[in-house]
Amino acid sequence: MSRNLKEGPSLWSRFKGLFPDHELHIRSGGKLRFFRISSKLQIRVVSIAALGAFTWLAVTLVMVGLQVKGASDRIALDQREQHVIQTEARVAEYRGSVEDQVARVEQRQAVLDALVRRHFGNLDIEDGDAAATEDGADADETGAAIPEAAALQALEQHQVAFARALRGAVEARTRQTAEAIRGFGFDPRAMSRQAQGGPLQPVHTAITENGAIDSEIADLEIALNRLAVMELSLRAIPSAQPTAYGSMSSPFGLRRDPFTRGRAMHNGIDFRGTTGQGILATGPGRVSFAGWKGGYGRCIEIDHGAGVVTRYAHLSGIDVEVGQEVSRGNRIGRMGSSGRSTATHLHYEVRINGRAVNPRPLLEADRDVLEIQSVAERRNGDPVERG
Known part of the structure; x- marks a missing residue:
């Protein structure tokens, strides 16, 4: 403790020794003037200068700090603005994607x-x-x-x-x-x-x-x-009856020809009836022939698609034209005995890809099968009118 007290004045004395008293002699106009600058004055001036320098340094540091903070804030603001711009761009892009998605969904x-x-x-x-x-x-x-x-x-x-x-x-x-x-x-x-x-x-x-x-x-x-x-x-597949009433008079297959009395192939089924009796389309399709056809006499042919054609022969009258669309059960002609015929009847044929097949199984199909066929026709816009 005593040592510190002794060193205290010594340090002050050393510091004070840095600023000894000075005298200035100035001669002017033949007169000599003396100015004395004391140690205390020098210390005061130096202290004021040091305080000013410290103040300037502190102010400078504060200003530099503010500038650094301002620059940092500007950088952060620029980053936020850039993030906002990028987000807006993503939103715009995503909204465009959503609009495309809406179009695809619709x-x-x-x-x-x-x-x-x-x-x-x-x-x-x-x-x-x-x-x-x-x-x-x-x-x-x-x-x-x-x-x-x-x-x-x-x-x-x-x-x-x-x-x-x-x-x-x-x-x-x-x-x-x-x-x-x-x-x-x-x-x-x-x-x-x-x-x-x-x-x-x-x-x-x-x-x-x-x-x-x-x-x-x-x-x-x-x-x-x-x-x-x-x-x-x-x-x-033509599955409806070709006439509203009447019975089968001659089946499909080999039989004795009514004219030659020899064995001959009968490519259809004959239905007996009365002259003028209505003949009905056995399935939906388009009339591909309507007119006179050799031994068939007055004849109508309907193309049902899928290679299926039905033929109605020996008619007394024709009520449709070539190219006309018909539905199952539509009236297309009248029963008669035209052509190579011995009496009033309908000769009915079913041909698939030009080959005659027995129509009888088609006319005697199970009710369940016919119902499925009716559903298919209703779904495709063909009214079902079974005779």
Whole structure:
């Protein structure tokens, strides 16, 4: 303690010794003047200068700090502005993507609605629940700005599920239709190959975007086209009675010719009746011939598609024209005895790819098979009028 007290004055003395008293002699105008600068004055001046320097340094440091902070704030602000710009750009891009998605959803829904109306009539379809998630931080951020994105994704997932379920129902109906064709005694595959050249008008999705929904709709369209071909084959089978009343007088096959009395092939079935009795189309189709045809006399031929043609001969009158569309049960002519005939009757033939087949199994099909055929005709716009 005493040592510090001793060193204290010594240090002050040393510091004071740095500023000894000074005298200035100035001669001016023949006069000599003396100025004395004391040690205390020097110390005061130096202290004031040091204090000013310290103050200047402190102010300078504060200003530099403020400038650094201002620069840092500007950098942070620029970064925030850049982030806002990038976010706005992502939002704009994502909104454009959402608009494209809306267009795709509407297009797909229009396709699904058209397919349902065409093949199944008007159905009430309820939307299903589906979960939708966003991908990545950017998707989360922009997804919050585009709240409709999740709903669109849920709708697309519902469309996928609906298309898949509808395809299953269509494939089941295709199998049922094929069984009905077999019930008439025909090969569904052979009939389908012929039906593909008929008046089939498949629905095209016109969707080329990648994704599960496009694949499901494409598979659904393929299934519906197969069903349409199979139903066209089934519709082409003439299964209705060619006359409202009358009985069979001569079967299909070998018989004794009424003119030559020799054995001859009878390529159809004869139905007895009265002159002028109405003759009915046994299936929907287009009149391909209406007029006189040699020994058949007045004759009508109807093309039912899938290579199936029916022939109605020995008529007394014709009520249709070539090219006219007819439905099952429509009146097309009148029974008579024109051509190579011995009495009033209808000669009825069924030909597949030009080859005559026995019409009787077609006219005696099971009720279940006929009902499936009627459903196919109603779905394709052909009214069913069974005689």
